[in-house]
Amino acid sequence: MRRAVCPGSFDPITNGHLDIIGRASKLYDVVHVAVMINQSKKGLFTVDERIELIREVTADFGNVEVESFHGLLVDFCKQREIPAIVKGLRAVSDFDYELQMAQMNNGLSGVETLFVPTNPTYSFLSSSLVKEVATWGGDVSHLLPPTVHEALVKRLGER
Incomplete structure (x- = not known):
């Protein structure tokens, strides 16, 4: 069985993330979406909310299977016998960082990283940018799945 992981914080998941996950799901039998737990960051959505979305x-x-993880991604992969990490690349600047991570991950465990170029429609898109624009009342509905957009609007209204 061919398995891969798409890791990230997904706070919130965007259409760009969804595009990469969807494309990976056509290439692999099982795609694990690993939602990173970062104790030092306070997310807009809890990890459980992100997983549900x-x-x-x-x-x-x-x-697609969705779960959280903390610690090293290669340990997550090793525990689940996942040989490949799929990462979307938006720009050359992403490549510089992701290449270092890929080489480190491979050196630590032999896990391979596959880079998927982002659909040009989403090349500028990040969760941080979506949250910032939405916080100031900008329309981000075309950048998020509808249920995620609803959750974002509701959460920002609670602030």
Whole structure:
């Protein structure tokens, strides 16, 4: 069985993330979406909320499993016998950082990293940018799955 992981914080998941996960789901039998737990950062959504949102928007793929992790991604991969990490690249600046991570991960465990160029429609997109624009009242509905957009608007209204 061919397995891969798409890691990230996904706070919140965007159409760019969803595009990469969807493309990976066509290449692998099982795609694990690993939601990073970072104790030093306070996310807009809790890890459990992010997991639930991701499960909702990836349900139609049929081969995506979503769970959280903390620590080294290679340990997550080793525990689940996942040989490949799939990462989307938006720009050359992403490549510089991701190449270092890929080489470190491979050196630590032999896990391979596959880089997928982002759909040009989403090349500028990040969760941070979406949150910032939405906080100031900008329309980000076209950048998020509808259920995620609803959750974002609701959460920002609670602040």
